[in-house]
Each structure stands twice: as C-alpha cells, then as structure tokens.
Amino acid sequence: MTKKRSTAYGSTVALKSAMAVSGVVLVLYLIAHMYGNLKVFAGQEAFDGYAEGLRDLGYPLLPHEGFLWIVRVVLLASILIHIYSAAVLTIRARKARGHRYAVTKRVQRSYASYTMRWGGVLIALFVVFHILHLTTNTIAPGGKSDSAYERLVNGFQPEYWYVTLFYVASVIAVGFHLRHGIWSGMATLGLNKAPRQGKINGVAVAIALIVTVGFLLPPMAVTFGLVS
Incomplete structure (x- = not known):
C-alpha cells in the first residue's frame, strides 16, 4: 500500500512538473508572439518584413521555414503535454475529493474551473481559428x-465585429488562464512560499495584464x- 501511494504521489508530482514546464514554454511563446504582433504599429513594411524574416531565420543552417517548424513542433508537444497533464490531474483530484468539501469550497473551486477548464476550451477553439485566419489564410x-499585415487589417474591420469580439473574449480567457496558471506553476515548482507569495502573485497578474493588453x-x- 505504501509503495502504491508513493508511486501515485511521484506520478502526480511528475505530471504537475510537466504541466508547469510546458506552461513556461507557452508563456514565453505568447510574449514573443505579442512582440511580433505589436510591430503592426510600425507599418506594413516592418510587419511583413518581420513575418518573412521568421521564415528565413537560421538560413542556411536551417531550410526555409525550418525555424518556424521547430517552433511549431515544440509548441504542439507543449500543448499536448499541458492538456494531458491537466486532464489526468483533474480526474485524480475529483476522485480524491469525493464529497468531503463543503459548499464554500466548491464555490472557491469555480474560479479555477471556469478560467482553466472552460477557458482552456475557448482558447483551443481560438487557436484553431487563429491559425486558419492569420497563418494559413484559409478563413x-x-x-x-x-501580406500578413493585410490579413490582420482586413480581418478586424468594423463590419467583422464578430471576429473582433471572439478574439477579445479569447484573449481575455488567455489572461485569466495565465494568471491562474503562473500562480499554480510557481506553486508546483515550490517558488511561491511565504513571504514571496505577494510578489509571485504580482508577477502573475502583471504578466497576464501585459500579454492581454498587448494582444488586444x-x-x-x-x-x-x-491602423489601416
């Protein structure tokens, strides 16, 4: 029995660590992607030049778009690891909790439930739409x-307000996900112990706000x- 508990505990720690590390990769990507998006304010030439430059980054050591494909593979792996770890940990938590918690505890858990789970679903749908819209030019x-610049400008014209609304809702969901995810990740890595909790919370809120505003x-x- 002790061995089984130890194995289960080790598995849970490994899943939490995998979720935290994959989360860090995704946060770093979001910050880099936000930086690139903000180049739209420098004009079409600068924005298109940046987008095209990513395709040739590392050439001739890497083939055309080689760097982008490396980033895509790493991102896909991180997303799959993140989702798998979250799903397994959620199922385990539900089994372990049973009916031990009172109503107040269930209410407290609702924040994480809506921002991390349902928010995650919205983000997943948004990522698919975002790729089809601004990357593959399918939608x-x-x-x-x-032109990457023209695709962005064309897609967010006032007559396509529903696209903008979906984008805004999804980015806000990303912000909430980041806030809670960074805090949870810090806890998993053992970095948010007192008296650093206030500072860690401040960092989580700051990063979430910067990324949210930057993408909006x-x-x-x-x-x-x-911008026109």
Missing part, C-alpha cells in the same frame, strides 16, 4: 492576401481606425 474575412491592441486599433 479570410475581408479578403485573402499574401492590434485588433482594437484596426477596428477603431488607428
């Missing part, structure tokens, strides 16, 4: 274009005519 509100600025600027 093209406002018209298809070989380009589409909102297009919608309100600040």
Whole structure:
C-alpha cells in the first residue's frame, strides 16, 4: 500500500512538473508572439518584413521555414503535454475529493474551473481559428492576401465585429488562464512560499495584464481606425 501511494504521489508530482514546464514554454511563446504582433504599429513594411524574416531565420543552417517548424513542433508537444497533464490531474483530484468539501469550497473551486477548464476550451477553439485566419489564410474575412499585415487589417474591420469580439473574449480567457496558471506553476515548482507569495502573485497578474493588453491592441486599433 505504501509503495502504491508513493508511486501515485511521484506520478502526480511528475505530471504537475510537466504541466508547469510546458506552461513556461507557452508563456514565453505568447510574449514573443505579442512582440511580433505589436510591430503592426510600425507599418506594413516592418510587419511583413518581420513575418518573412521568421521564415528565413537560421538560413542556411536551417531550410526555409525550418525555424518556424521547430517552433511549431515544440509548441504542439507543449500543448499536448499541458492538456494531458491537466486532464489526468483533474480526474485524480475529483476522485480524491469525493464529497468531503463543503459548499464554500466548491464555490472557491469555480474560479479555477471556469478560467482553466472552460477557458482552456475557448482558447483551443481560438487557436484553431487563429491559425486558419492569420497563418494559413484559409478563413479570410475581408479578403485573402499574401501580406500578413493585410490579413490582420482586413480581418478586424468594423463590419467583422464578430471576429473582433471572439478574439477579445479569447484573449481575455488567455489572461485569466495565465494568471491562474503562473500562480499554480510557481506553486508546483515550490517558488511561491511565504513571504514571496505577494510578489509571485504580482508577477502573475502583471504578466497576464501585459500579454492581454498587448494582444488586444492590434485588433482594437484596426477596428477603431488607428491602423489601416
């Protein structure tokens, strides 16, 4: 019995660590992606140049788009690890809890439930739409274009308000997910022990706000005519 508990505990720790590490990879990608998106304010030439530069990054050591494919593989692996770890840990937590907690505890858990689980579903749907819209040019509100700048500007025109609304809702979900995820990840890695909890919470909130605002600025600027 002791060996089984020890194995289960070790498995849980491994899953939490995998979830935290994959989360760090995704956060770093979000920050880098946000930086690239903000180049839209530098104009079409700068934005398209940045997008094209990513395709040739590492050339000739890497083939054309080689760097992007490495990033895509790492991201896909991180996402799958993150989702798998979250799903297994959630199932284990439900089995372990049973009916021991009172109503107040269930209410407290609702925050994590909606921001991490249902928010995660919204984010997953958004990622698929985002790739089809701005990467593969498959979905093209406002018209298809070989220019990354034009695809972004075309897609967030006022007449396509529903695209902007979906984008805004999804980015806000990302913000909540980041806030709770960073805090949980720090806890998993043992970094949010007192007296550092206040600082860690501040860092989590700051990163979530920066990423949320950074991703919202380009589409909102297009919608309100600040970028055209």
